[in-house]
Amino acid sequence: MKKRAFLKNLALTGIASTASFKALSETMEKYQHIPEKDLAKDEDFWAKIREGYRLKPDYINLENGYYCFIPQETLEGYISIIREINYQGSWYFRTVQWENKDKAAARLAKMFGGTPDEVAITRNATESLDIIISGYPWQKGDEAIFAEQDYGSIKNMFELASRRHGIVNKIVDIPLHPQSDDEIVKIYENAITPNTKLIMASHMINITGQILPVKKICDMAHSHGVEVMLDGAHCIAHFDFRIDELNCDYYACSLHKWLSVPIGAGLLYVKKEKIKQVWPLMAPYELDHPNIKNLNHTGTHPVATDLAINNAIDYFEKIGAKRKEERLRYLQFYWSDKVRNIPGIRLNTPSDPARCCGIANVGIEGMPPSEMAKSLLEKYGIYTVGIDSAGVVGCRITPNIYTSLAELDIFVEALKELAKV
Template identity: 30%
Template sequence: MVTRRTFLGSGGLAVGGAMGLALGGGTAKAQTIVTDTKWPAEAPFRFAGDMADFDAAQAALVKLYAVNRDVATFDAAYYGAMTLPVQAAYAARSNWVNHNHALFLRNGAPGHPRDVELDKSRAAVATMLGASVEEIALAGGGTEALYALIANYARLKAGDAVIYADVDYDEMQFACDYLEQSRGARIVRFDLPEPHTEANILAAYEKVLKDTPRAKLLLLTHLSNRNGLVPPVKAIVAMAKARGVDVILDSAQAVGHLPFTVEETGADFIGFSLHKWLAAPLGTGGIYIRKDRLQDIAPWLGNRIHGADDIRARIPTGTVDFAARLTVPYAIAVHEAIGLPAKHRHLLALRDYWIDRVRDVPGVQILLPELPGRHGAVAAFRLPGMGGPDDAKKAAALFLKKYGLLVVAKAGLASGPVLRVTPALFNTSAELDRLVAAIRAERGLFA
């Protein structure tokens, strides 16, 4: 029998065994406590699936995940879920960090100093994005990363204008609004005209920039979480720079989803998530600041843990989930073993699969035009007669309760609320068939 005394006397490890833990008057299932506390050294991940064949790719990818299948979840834009290999790597690193606890956090673990190991994660991200390690800092997700860039943008003066669009993410709009309260900026919000053709998008950005002579900062979303729009990023960045306007690029939905490098965007400031499409552990993301622009983003709330010439000073430096950040290189290795071009093609195929099967449903609106390069796997639709946000929430709740389908009600577009569908690599055509059947069955919900 394991008592509190013997458990504590063993240093907190029940070696090689398992024990039942009493919780709330009941007994949980036996928990095996991992005792291998060596630094994790996984073998290289190899992916043998045929990504060129849609059905074969599904069969191979499904084996990489252990996710709840009671509900068909189409919300990869929120969290992509770790593959089993990444999940195992994260568990091993969590165990190692816990074993070494403050010794590791204080940079004192033999052979594996904290900062050296975290720099390997920064370097892996930098290589993936075509940046240098000095231009990358890890963050607690895309939202934290973008708040850090927007709220600490240093070149703003009272009366300068900050521009954002209806397709931009709510919290990043809030961050821009904060600049009005804290710095005296003038907020200029505009709506992208539909249909979102490339010509319409470029004309809208050109007009708002021309009409805002004191514009200093533009928020630009690489891939919209509302409807999946991918604007012509490089052209818009160049257009803004030509007028002396800096761009903060929200790539939270783009990293691990769209093939790109920082150079290809032209942006000097980028915030991104790693736990969405890259499928790294929750709470991972980062910022990119072009090396010669570092001083234009002020340190986080006066942070002096790192020097003013260190990008890490631009991110909160509290105690974080270090195991999650240490797992990032392995998540990138799995991602690269599958191959981003092949992964991107498959995600587009999943998107096209359900959209092609509801195009003929009378009154159902698909929000994006079918222009190559202007969308990813994220897409959105409206049922006939669907009005305000309450209608969208009602429909999403119905799809979940009646059909076991998680789609997301999204407001914010000038044209009205939508139901967002975001297939992940673990989703199958059979799950998408259920979605198609539900859309067809409920097309008259608001008619």
């Protein structure tokens, strides 16, 4: 089969021509004129979006932060891609897989920031961050700065770098309720010494949902000659921004979270002039690529996931970045505002809308998070996750755009009962 004919056939496995996606397009057209903030509160509209998800009736899922499962429109497209690649077999892998992966990466770059030479598809945010930490040109005595609230396995990767290269890790503490951006920036700045080479900061802290002023952190760090790597595992397709406007040197994200790509896809951004200094985690087929391909080899992998990125972007574009952001923020404040000042209930996420979006963390005084999560599931049919680390004691609550206000009302009443209000 000729390449052009194959690519045409493969395009047919996308979601734009499916009946469900056409129905979604018709729905979006009807509501196109409504401003994003107003549409965030329109339950009729979001009920139509909810119809595109196959939801398990056993519990209310408020743990989308680990994995945002795929709406039916993109799931069917993904299954079609798997069938087509299985049909093509080795022919696909030996001919067009890399071209198609490059196209998907270029589309990610166009939508979320960077150039095609700076954006690579990895398997998840952890791999993206580990590529940088493990391949960074460390010298003995170099210092790295990160926060106690950062992701556990990434902190461990810095520990491995310390054992291997003799670097010094300086760990800062981020307050749950900062008073200003300057307070956060100063925490990182005060830890910098002449030996500091790299700061890692969470764009959004995964256990609380707090959004950090990362551009200000990057600008400050660069004024001291320090590079910055951002952990954006929860950020892409959650709230609207562009990576290349943050002034960071490295950025990582998991696409199986808020972009709803099938498991096995992440994003790595490396500023072009920094690529050559990072040692590849796995050797590429051809050494010394001038672009990010030098850092992007993983061997044979599930290529259907690469192609499914296009389907996920199609769906995300149809919903709209600002519409989704406004809905997620509205859902979070819908439930959190109802319990914010209730005795016995403790919110571990800032109340400033600029410092949070869809994720928040809430605790019950005197109740261990594991017991709280267990009670929510067994007594109220609500699934979430308990967090008890880095000064955060509570359950992380992560609704998605399909979550209804009726479900959040059940959650609010459950919190009140657990707090004995």
